[in-house]
Amino acid sequence: MAWLLPQALRCVGEILVCRGPSFDTVHGFNVKCLWGWELMVTIDKAAEGLELLKESILEHVAAHPDGIGNSEIARDLHLESDFQGKQKNYLTWSVIGLLVNDGQLVQEKRGRFAFYRIPVGSEDR
Known part of the structure; x- marks a missing residue:
């Protein structure tokens, strides 16, 4: 054996x-x-990229204690995106959704607009 x-x-x-x-x-x-090795490297790159996007968005939102919308986040971080001229800024919107689901961001509705901010009490982390 x-x-x-x-x-x-x-x-x-x-x-x-x-x-x-x-x-x-x-x-x-x-x-x-x-x-295989190639696929593992690709997965690692994607995971690293997602983490960098999350960190960038969190840092930017932290600089706006009153909250900031997805469009502003996408524009300010030069991450504006679209698909054939429609479905604008889904990249940042999707990452923001992950951060909201993880409790790292909170969403506030103001009229028909959504704004995102760091949860109260987690600014010191």
Whole structure:
């Protein structure tokens, strides 16, 4: 049984170095490479980018204690976006939604507009 561990580690190593979604034969098994090195780097980049967006938005909102709207956040941070001229600023709106769901931002309705601010008591964090 001791011979299985080195063989298993070698097999895992071969799976991790494959590039992109492809079928490879590793020790007689057909393996779809979904978690190869390239994909892991891509996931890490996306996670890092999301965290940077969250931090930027939180810092900007903190500078506006009375609250700030999504359009202003997108414009001020140069993150304005659209899809074929419609659905404007969904990038910041989606990240703001994550922050609201996590309790890091609160939403206040003022008429038909929504403003976002840091929750009371969490400014010192």
